[in-house]
Amino acid sequence: MxxxxxxxxxxxxxxxxxxxxxxxxxxxxxxxxxxxxxxxxxxxxxxxxxxxxxxxxxxxxxxxxxxxxxxxxxxxxxxxxxxxxxxxxxxxxxxxxxxxxxxxxxxxxxxxxxxxxxxxxxxxxxxxxxxxxxxxxxxxxxDNRNPLMSVMWSLFVPGLGQLYIHRILTAFFVIVWVVVFFYQSHALEAVSLLFLGKIKEATTILNPEWLLFIPSHYGFATFDAYMNSIENNKLFEKEQRKYLIEHYQSKGFRILKGQKVK
Structure with a gap:
């Protein structure tokens, strides 16, 4: 390249x-x-x-x-x-x-x-x-990246899918704000309490104002990582195709529709 x-x-x-x-x-x-x-x-x-x-x-x-x-x-x-x-x-x-x-x-x-x-x-x-x-x-x-890997990492922690496909500016922003949302909503504390069987305490500790930001954040991070993985792959394939044609394909090469080239 x-x-x-x-x-x-x-x-x-x-x-x-x-x-x-x-x-x-x-x-x-x-x-x-x-x-x-x-x-x-x-x-x-x-x-x-x-x-x-x-x-x-x-x-x-x-x-x-x-x-x-x-x-x-x-x-x-x-x-x-x-x-x-x-x-x-x-x-x-x-x-x-x-x-x-x-x-x-x-x-x-x-x-x-x-x-x-x-x-x-x-x-x-x-x-x-x-x-x-x-x-x-x-x-x-x-280069080619696996869109499903982008989705998987985004579902673990929003922003990791963007890091995988090297969308640094979006990744940094998404990761910073998911930390803010988790901290302010006490979501992870509630999850820990659920594992301990303390359902009432888990429900009480949650801050719903901040909690409602999290689903949209997860959805966006996953969609953005998946979509851009696919589009980056398309761009890579087009760029490679053009490079190979320019540097390796004979100038006299022709494909005649409906005819066999001898």
Whole structure:
């Protein structure tokens, strides 16, 4: 594989391999990305590798959700206690929460549509991109990874699947926040108590406001690792195919449809 950087000689690139990870654009379903933004603001943008925007929306969701007691109100709603759900909501924060929540969904959908158009043009241009990155602190390169391994490690601890496929920026962010969620929700303490048969204590110690963040976090980490494993594999195969054709295939090689080549 050639080792060179994207030098702006192309109008559009399909991918960039750096020490922080492999960033690529590919065709995505805008509704799926918007759905992840609805599940948790910021997730849709992180799937698109729009890291800073995704980080900002994610942190906004955590801070404002806790201040407005949105998750706590959801817990009371699930229990059928609508009056208590209304009582715990803090409208001073809630009225700020709603517009940003809707913006995250809309912006991730819009960005996905734009990226799909950009990918079609970049794929048509088919310009070369760097496939190997070597730095003083890290090495990254295109190769095949097993998507099921990505899923398995993500289910153990969110973020490990991203480390496996070298999505360092997403991995670091996901791992830090899963530690915060586990600590604040006392989820692991509750699991320990369950193993000891202390079901009532396990239920009492849980903090539902923070606990409700964990399922979305697990789901996102697993989906992101699986999807990007597949797309990285496709990119690797295309890059290898192009390299082999350019360096090993005879210039006079032709495949004639419906005819045997002698």
């Amino acid at each position: 050639d080792n060179y950087s994207n030098d702006n000689t192309a109008r559009r690139y399909k991918a960039n391999v750096s020490i922080f990870g492999t960033t690529l654009i590919h065709l995505r379903n805008p509704y799926i990305i918007a759905w992840w933004s609805a599940a948790f603001p910021g997730f849709g943008h992180l799937l698109l590798s729009k890291y800073f925007r995704g980080y900002a929306l994610f942190i906004w969701e955590v801070v404002v959700n806790i201040k407005a007691h949105v998750n706590l109100a959801m817990v009371y709603s699930f229990q059928g206690d609508i009056a208590m759900a209304k009582e715990v909501l803090d409208t001073r924060w809630l009225l700020m929460y709603i517009p940003v929540y809707l913006f995250g969904i809309w912006d991730s959908y819009r960005t996905t549509v734009d990226f799909n158009k950009g990918y079609i043009l970049a794929d048509h241009e088919d310009h070369r991109f760097n496939s190997f990155s070597l730095g003083p602190g890290e090495i990254n390169y295109l």
